[in-house]
C-alpha cells in the first residue's frame with residue numbers, strides 16, 4: 362500500500378489564519394431553500410464555533426449541477442444574513458474550486474488509490490454511492506464507454522473515531538465498497554470535494570446532521586490517503602416531523618425574511634435544547650445570538666435520537 366504525499370497545493374490555499382484553534386463551517390447544497398433542518402444545522406455549527414471563539418465559514422456545495430436550483434445559493438446566503446448569521450471571509454463555491462479536486466484526484470491516481478469503473482447504476486442494484494459496490498472494476502473497467510473514478514477504500518481503512526454526540530463510530534458505509542470520486546458524467550463527487558475543501562480551509566470541527574455519519578469513514582479514509590489532518594465531528598440528531606417521520610423540506614422551508622427572524626431563531630434554539638428564556642422570544646437576532654453563543658451547550662443534544670419539529 363502506498364501512501365500519498367499530498368503536501369502540495371491542498372494545504373497551501375488555506376484561508377484560515379494560523380493559530381486559530383477552531384474553524385467550523387456550514388456547507389449547504391443549493392438544491393432547494395433553507396429549511397428547518399438545514400437551519401438547525403447551521404445554527405448548531407455557528408454556535409459551536411462562536412462559543413469557542415472560532416472562525417465560521419460558509420461554503421456552497423454546488424458541484425452537482427443538475428440538482429442546483431438557480432437562485433437557491435443566493436437565497437440561502439440572504440436568509441442567513443437576515444437571520445443574523447455572520448461568517449468569516451467570502452462565501453466559497455465548490456463550482457469555482459474544480460482544479461483543487463482535479464489535483465487531489467491525480468495525486469490519488471498516481472499512487473494507485475483510484476480506478477476506473479464502467480458500472481452503471483443498474484449494475485450496482487440501483488444504489489448510488491450509498492455503498493454496496495463489490496469492487497467489480499478494480500482490475501479495470503469491464504466494458505467500454507464512460508467511466509467513473511473510484512477510491513480504493515479497502516487500502517485506507519480509517520480507525521474508529523469518537524463523535525462528540527454519537528460516541529464511538531465504526532466504518533459506516535466504508536464497509537460497503539469503494540466510493541465514487543468523479544462520476545461518469547465528469548462531475549466531482551461530494552466525498553472528494555468535502556475532504557479537499559475542509560483541508561484547504563483548515564477546518565478543525567464539523568458539526569452536521571447525522572444523515573452524513575455513514576459517509577464519514579469514507580472521508581476519513583480519503584484524508585488518510587491524502588495525508589490530510591482529521592477533524593473533530595459532532596453529528597446532530599436529525600430534525601423530524603413530530604411523529605418521527607422524515608422532515609418535509611418543503612413544508613418546513615424557511616422564510617428567511619427579517620420580519621419573522623426572532624421567532625424562527627427562538628424556535629431553532631428550542632429545537633437545539635438550549636432553553637432560551639421566554640423573555641428573548643421577540644428579541645432582535647443579535648441579542649438572541651449573543652445569549653445563545655454565551656450559553657451554548659452541545660451536550661444538551663447527547664443521547665437524542667431525533668429532534669421533533671412542531
Ligand SMILES: [Zn+2]
Pocket residue numbers: 477478479480496497498
Ligand atoms: Zn465498476
